[in-house]
Amino acid sequence: MxxxxxxxxxxxxxxxxxxxxxxxxxxxxxxxxxxxxxxxxxxxxxxxxxxxxxxxxxxxxxxxxxxxxxxxxxxxxxxxxxxxxxxxxxxxxxERENPYDVLISKEGKKLEELPPGAVVGTSSLRRQVQIKRKRKDLKVEVLRGNVDTRIRKLEEGLYSAIVLAYAGVKRMGLEAYISQVLEDFIPAVGQGxxxxxxxxxxxxxxxxxxxxxHWESHLRAMCERAFLRELEGGCQVPIGAFSWIESDKIYIKGFVSDLNGERFIEGVEEGKVEEYVEVGKRLAQKLLASGGREILKEIY
Known part of the structure; x- marks a missing residue:
C-alpha cells in the first residue's frame, strides 16, 4: 500500500x-x-x-x-x-507522552525562584492564568513560534523563562533544557x-x-474532548483537562477560568471506563453550573 x-x-x-x-x-x-x-x-x-x-x-x-x-x-x-x-x-x-507543561529558564530556576517582574513567555491562555495564580508578580507575555524559535528567544534574553509542552521538548531531544516539570498545572486537552x-x-x-x-490514550483523549466540546471552548478561553484510568474507572480533572485567573472553577469527575464520554460531559456541566457559564458568556 x-x-x-x-x-x-x-x-x-x-x-x-x-x-x-x-x-x-x-x-x-x-x-x-x-x-x-x-x-x-x-x-x-x-x-x-x-x-x-x-x-x-x-x-x-x-x-x-x-x-x-x-x-x-x-x-x-x-x-x-x-x-x-x-x-x-x-x-x-x-500512546500518550508525558502530558505536562515544563518551565525552561536561562539559569535553571523554577517558577517559584524567578525574581519579581521576571518575564515569562507562552502563547497559551491556559498556561497564562495558571502562572498568574502561582506568581501574580511575574509578567506574562505572548510567545509564538516553534520549539527552537522559542528557546532561541529565551537565550537572546527576551524572556526570563518560557513554558512549553514536555512532549514537544522531548521529541526534539531538548530535555536537558528543562528547569521544572509543572505537574501542578492542568494540561491542555489531549496534550502529549x-x-x-x-x-x-x-x-x-x-x-x-x-x-x-493506543486504546487507553484514545479513551482518555475522547473523555477530555467531550469535556471541552460540552464547554464549547476554544483558544479564546483558559480551559484545561487531564484524565486517567485506574482499574475499571476513568477520572478527569479540569478547569475553566476568566482571563486573569481570578475566577478559577475546577473539579473532578469519575465513572466507569465505558462511560468515558459521559464522564467528560458531566464534569463540564458541573463547572458550568459552578460559575463557568458566566465566565464563558463574559469572554465570548
Whole structure:
C-alpha cells in the first residue's frame, strides 16, 4: 500500500509525521510525506486567541485530505478542533507522552525562584492564568513560534523563562533544557498524544492506521474532548483537562477560568471506563453550573 501523509513543515511536525511513517512502513506500507503550510504557520505575530484558535494548524491539511490530495494526516491532538469536517475521522490516537507543561529558564530556576517582574513567555491562555495564580508578580507575555524559535528567544534574553509542552521538548531531544516539570498545572486537552486523521470512507487506509491506535490514550483523549466540546471552548478561553484510568474507572480533572485567573472553577469527575464520554460531559456541566457559564458568556 502507498499512502501520502500530510503534515506541517516545522521540525516537531516532521518528527511526528516520521514517527507515524516509520510505524506504517513497519506494517509493509510505503509512505510519502506531503508538506503543507497552514494559516497558523504564516501568522506568527498575533496570539492564537485573536486570530482563530486551534483550527489554524489543521484547516489546510484537512482540505487536502477531503480533496484526496493526501490519504492521512498527523496532528498534535491538542491542535485539533472539537468538531471535524464532515467526512473525516480521528482514526487513531497514539500512546500518550508525558502530558505536562515544563518551565525552561536561562539559569535553571523554577517558577517559584524567578525574581519579581521576571518575564515569562507562552502563547497559551491556559498556561497564562495558571502562572498568574502561582506568581501574580511575574509578567506574562505572548510567545509564538516553534520549539527552537522559542528557546532561541529565551537565550537572546527576551524572556526570563518560557513554558512549553514536555512532549514537544522531548521529541526534539531538548530535555536537558528543562528547569521544572509543572505537574501542578492542568494540561491542555489531549496534550502529549498524536492524532491520525483519515477519510471516513477509506477502509484501506484505516485498516493500517487503526493498528497504531493506543486504546487507553484514545479513551482518555475522547473523555477530555467531550469535556471541552460540552464547554464549547476554544483558544479564546483558559480551559484545561487531564484524565486517567485506574482499574475499571476513568477520572478527569479540569478547569475553566476568566482571563486573569481570578475566577478559577475546577473539579473532578469519575465513572466507569465505558462511560468515558459521559464522564467528560458531566464534569463540564458541573463547572458550568459552578460559575463557568458566566465566565464563558463574559469572554465570548
Amino acid at each position: 502507498f499512502f501520502r501523509l500530510g503534515t506541517r513543515k516545522s521540525k516537531l511536525a516532521l518528527w511526528q509525521a516520521n514517527f507515524v511513517k516509520e510505524k506504517l512502513e513497519s506494517l509493509g506500507c510505503k509512505v510519502e510525506l506531503v508538506l503543507i503550510t497552514t494559516t497558523g504557520d504564516k501568522i506568527l505575530d498575533s496570539p492564537l486567541a485573536k486570530i482563530g484558535g486551534k483550527g489554524l494548524f489543521v484547516k489546510e491539511i484537512e482540505e487536502a485530505l477531503l480533496k484526496g490530495e493526501i490519504d492521512l494526516a498527523v496532528h498534535s491532538l491538542k491542535d485539533v478542533p472539537m468538531v471535524l469536517p464532515d467526512g473525516l475521522t480521528l482514526c487513531a490516537i497514539t 498524544s498524536l492524532a491520525i486523521e483519515t477519510r471516513e470512507d477509506d477502509p484501506k487506509v484505516q485498516k493500517y492506521v487503526k493498528a497504531l491506535d
